Amino acid sequence: GAGVSQTPSNKVTEKGKYVELRCDPISGHTALYWYRQSLGQGPEFLIYFQGTGAADDSGLPNDRFFAVRPEGSVSTLKIQRTERGDSAVYLCASRVSGGLGELFFGEGSRLTVL
Amino acid sequence: DQQVKQNSPSLSVQEGRISILNCDYTNSMFDYFLWYKKYPAEGPTFLISISSIKDKNEDGRFTVFLNKSAKHLSLHIVPSQPGDSAVYFCAASETSYDKVIFGPGTSLSVIP
Numbered sequence: 001g002a003g004v005s006q007t008p009s010n011k012v013t014e015k016g017k018y019v020e021l022r023c024d025p026i027s028g029h030t031a032l033y034w035y036r037q038s039l040g041q042g043p044e045f046l047i048y049f050q051g052t053g054a055a056d057d058s059g060l061p062n063d064r065f066f067a068v069r070p071e072g073s074v075s076t077l078k079i080q081r082t083e084r085g086d087s088a089v090y091l092c093a094s095r096v097s098g099g100l101g102e103l104f105f106g107e108g109s110r111l112t113v114l
Numbered sequence: 115d116q117q118v119k120q121n122s123p124s125l126s127v128q129e130g131r132i133s134i135l136n137c138d139y140t141n142s143m144f145d146y147f148l149w150y151k152k153y154p155a156e157g158p159t160f161l162i163s164i165s166s167i168k169d170k171n172e173d174g175r176f177t178v179f180l181n182k183s184a185k186h187l188s189l190h191i192v193p194s195q196p197g198d199s200a201v202y203f204c205a206a207s208e209t210s211y212d213k214v215i216f217g218p219g220t221s222l223s224v225i226p
Contacts, residue, residue: 033213045213
């Protein structure tokens with residue numbers, strides 16, 4: 001597709017369950033970012049990948065959160081033992097390495113933990 | 115500790131007038147700055163950027179000013195249009211490839 005695609009667009013789960021959120025970046029974009037946005041706040045950095053490796057995962061809040069990008073394209077954000085405080089919109093963005101630095105965002109995955 | 119601050123949560127401006135959105139940062143290593151616009155239920159979209167070697171960058175109705183000594187930047191929109199009503203985020207990074215840190219946003223309402 002032309003833009004960053006995120007699935008699912010909405011996910012409702014129960015406390016304690018495992019969740020996976022998927023991001024398909026723009027073709028050819030080597031850098032991929034995950035952010036979390038809570039109501040009334042700005043996007044909070046979680047992790048970013050250059051190719052297959054996590055270049056900076058300093059924003060992951062704890063070890064329940066994990067992300068992979070095994071082939072350097074699609075990425076999956078994995079949340080174990082979800083908590084109500086994990087409810088937020090999870091945004092994915094990609095950009096060309098060596099470009100002007102603009103991030104292209106997807107529409108986000110809204111996660112609600114009951 | 116919030117490294118990128120937008121101290122005005124909201125701003126209202128009459129159509130046709132200038133909108134000025136402000137942003138302050140604390141990390142003196144930031145050298146690349148971006149502004150994003152966000153409509154409800156959509157992802158943020160890029161507006162304009164500036165690197166620290168410049169103090170001004172202009173793109174149509176949008177101009178960003180950077181004052182490195184004051185660690186301050188501002189986005190000017192002139193003339194403002196009702197379609198500009200959205201949340202605006204200021205963002206910064208230490209290089210053009212590093213993690214990008216966002217501010218909390220300013221909600222702009224342009225009144226017809």
